[in-house]
Amino acid sequence: MRILGIETSCDDTGIGIYDNKKGILANQLYSQIKTHIDYGGIVPELASRDHIRKVIPLIQAAFKEANLTSKDIDGIAYTAGPGLIGSLLVGASIGQALAFAWDLPAIPVNHMEGHLLAPMLEDNPPIFPFVALLVSGGHTQLISVTGMGQYKLLGESLDDAAGETFDKIAKLLGLEYPGGSMLAKIAKYGHTGRFIFPRPMIDSPELNFSFSGLKTSVAKTILSNPKDNQTRYDIALALEDAIVDILVIKCKRALEQTGFKYLVMGGGVSANNKLRDQLTIMMKNRNGKAFYARPEFCTDNGVIISYTGMLRFKCNINSNLIIYVRPRWPLMELPAM
Numbered sequence: 001m002r003i004l005g006i007e008t009s010c011d012d013t014g015i016g017i018y019d020n021k022k023g024i025l026a027n028q029l030y031s032q033i034k035t036h037i038d039y040g041g042i043v044p045e046l047a048s049r050d051h052i053r054k055v056i057p058l059i060q061a062a063f064k065e066a067n068l069t070s071k072d073i074d075g076i077a078y079t080a081g082p083g084l085i086g087s088l089l090v091g092a093s094i095g096q097a098l099a100f101a102w103d104l105p106a107i108p109v110n111h112m113e114g115h116l117l118a119p120m121l122e123d124n125p126p127i128f129p130f131v132a133l134l135v136s137g138g139h140t141q142l143i144s145v146t147g148m149g150q151y152k153l154l155g156e157s158l159d160d161a162a163g164e165t166f167d168k169i170a171k172l173l174g175l176e177y178p179g180g181s182m183l184a185k186i187a188k189y190g191h192t193g194r195f196i197f198p199r200p201m202i203d204s205p206e207l208n209f210s211f212s213g214l215k216t217s218v219a220k221t222i223l224s225n226p227k228d229n230q231t232r233y234d235i236a237l238a239l240e241d242a243i244v245d246i247l248v249i250k251c252k253r254a255l256e257q258t259g260f261k262y263l264v265m266g267g268g269v270s271a272n273n274k275l276r277d278q279l280t281i282m283m284k285n286r287n288g289k290a291f292y293a294r295p296e297f298c299t300d301n302g303v304i305i306s307y308t309g310m311l312r313f314k315c316n317i318n319s320n321l322i323i324y325v326r327p328r329w330p331l332m333e334l335p336a337m
């Protein structure tokens, strides 16, 4: 079975083709960084327009890369949410239209389920049950996963997401959008201990997060300190350390509460090397294991959507012509399999 996947939830246009026997056959990605860089963040209207321009050429490029035609495809998966509504509508409209024209099943996919399942694309994939840490631009969640679609929310951010905190502070530090990866780059040159930021809610037994107090504290520090490069590096390092510490402590607590031995990370922030290293060490000390995807599959792409669409093929077909998008779509509402 081969599934074409279309990802347009935010600022990346991604097309993937996944074959249940041969694996990944195509991975085409267009990043909109150039479109948004002058604005310091994503402009939703411009994002939708870029998706419209790029989605068909990228589908053509994916077919070329895989040396396939529409006749070789068994279904079309597209991100139906969560995400920016204008961006989602582009992928969903194209996905539904192509499915209708080619007489194929259309499979609306939940973007966060795509992130959650991404580590399954790697060698030695995770085995159920596990705790999932989903950390992206809009989500910071801990989820108990006992099977495909068997998701229980253990905790989430009560305010900003971890990725959003990275991005907002990166902007204050004068770094270009997208901030998280840039901030991680300059943090490498920082000196440990010059700044120490709060780690909100780490002493409470619950598994929710809060990042807005941390963000305010870092913002005040930026305003009251010199703007030289070393200071920026030191602040970036202290912020990265604080976020990684918070995530590691909460993951440990979630593992203690569930008794699970495996931890799966997904979403753009799981590309962060320090987070990957610290969670790997923590899991080793617990005789467990941490699973994560290669960096290009942590951030948004079409492959995770085609893969998730393949796994959802039997239980998630949209067989009418209604364009189905959900800007908010909790994972917990997905059907169990």
Ligand code: KG4
Binding pocket: 010, 115, 135, 136, 137, 138, 139, 162, 163, 164, 166, 167, 178, 179, 180, 181, 184, 267, 268, 269, 270, 271, 272, 273, 298, 299, 300
């Ligand atoms: O999953 P994703 O690509 O898009 C959403 O679904 O939101 O995640 C994007 C987020 C951004 O906030 C970005 O700054 C963050 O992931 N990110 C990182 C790194 N790479 C991407 N944050 C920290 N360190 C990184 N290396």
Ligand code: ZN
Binding pocket: 111, 115, 136, 137, 267, 268, 299, 300
């Ligand atoms: Zn994402």
